[in-house]
Ligand SMILES: CC(C)(COP(=O)(O)OP(=O)(O)OC[C@H]1O[C@@H](n2cnc3c(N)ncnc32)[C@H](O[C@H]2O[C@H](COP(=O)(O)OP(=O)(O)OP(=O)(O)O)[C@@H](O)[C@H]2O)[C@@H]1O)[C@@H](O)C(=O)NCCC(=O)NCCS
């Protein structure tokens with residue numbers, strides 16, 4: 001587990017959080033790991049501990065950003081109940097995914113996020129050289145993901161989004177608002193990676209052509225509008241309304257689902273499935289969100305329909321992880337990063 005050496009020193013350093021809550025979370029995460037190679041468990045504990053102890057001066061900028069990215073992925077996977085997606089309750093609309101695999105995949109990506117952040121820090125500017133370096137590291141990350149998961153695509157879209165955002169954050173640690181980081185990520189994504197394979201055969205490319213929508217690449221090139229304009233404002237609104245953190249995160253996911261042309265849903269369930277997803281998400285939010293009884297009823301209806309259609313909003317899930325990354329970055333890290 002060379003990937004996690006940097007976060008090991010944080011084990012046991014969680015004195016700043018409510019201890020009972022922390023113990024409950026640890027137990028639940030351990031339960032969810034059944035079936036996963038056992039040496040992921042200490043690594044996961046370490047990743048969890050980093051959620052609250054970013055103040056350790058031994059960690060480099062790359063370490064911290066990689067920690068943030070991995071924690072965002074684990075938080076996204078754990079968030080429940082998510083319609084059609086893998087969560088603590090089960091595998092949603094997937095037959096080849098489960099929560100342990102999502103955790104293992106997230107942890108395996110730590111070195112890639114660190115390397116992308118370090119490349120950006122070293123280069124110090126947005127140019128073709130950095131774009132191609134980030135692309136190369138991203139492709140290696142995809143290979144590692146497939147190796148760890150036995151060939152299952154768990155986080156392709158997340159490597160793309162969080163890789164760009166980690167690099168963008170590292171480029172200027174004094175400008176870390178979500179809009180600033182997303183804009184730098186967009187500028188990087190707009191550059192053409194000459195080494196990228198141009199097959200046009202990916203699921204995303206196929207449905208983008210078929211339905212004339214924009215997928216993961218364009219979402220990044222536009223500066224992650226689903227995150228900046230939908231998810232983060234909804235997260236803030238739901239928190240301010242006292243929804244509770246898990247409900248606020250679910251509301252943020254639904255806010256993304258109201259608008260996103262999720263190519264995973266399109267590929268599996270066509271335009272009818274995408275329309276059902278968007279309308280269903282709007283209905284939950286209009287009914288008061290996930291903290292309300294009526295909102296929960298609507299959420300159950302949406303989940304029933306997504307399962308019936310075998311539709312899984314994997315793109316929305318990746319963008320929720322990007323939302324959690326930017327949210328933590330803005331609230332938790334600037335003071336420490338500024339001194340690096
Ligand atoms: C630019 C890339 C993101 C490639 O994009 P493209 O659209 O060409 O390729 P896809 O393989 O379809 O991957 C895109 C993934 O992005 C997520 N996504 C979907 N819609 C959106 C959206 N509107 N905005 C943002 N993100 C979106 C989604 O990822 C999640 O779903 C994955 C599972 O999807 P899929 O494979 O379709 O479904 P399966 O269940 O596996 O198949 P079936 O069971 O249905 O048969 C899951 O991994 C989530 O992460 C899309 O999958 C970029 O990846 C790229 O250029 N890659 C090439 C290598 C490279 O240069 N990388 C550089 C990285 S910096």
Ligand SMILES: Nc1ncnc2[nH]cnc12
Pocket residue numbers: 076077084085086087092094097102154155158312313314315317318
């Ligand atoms: N929780 C999740 N379930 C299914 N696919 C995903 N892709 C990213 N996160 C996911």
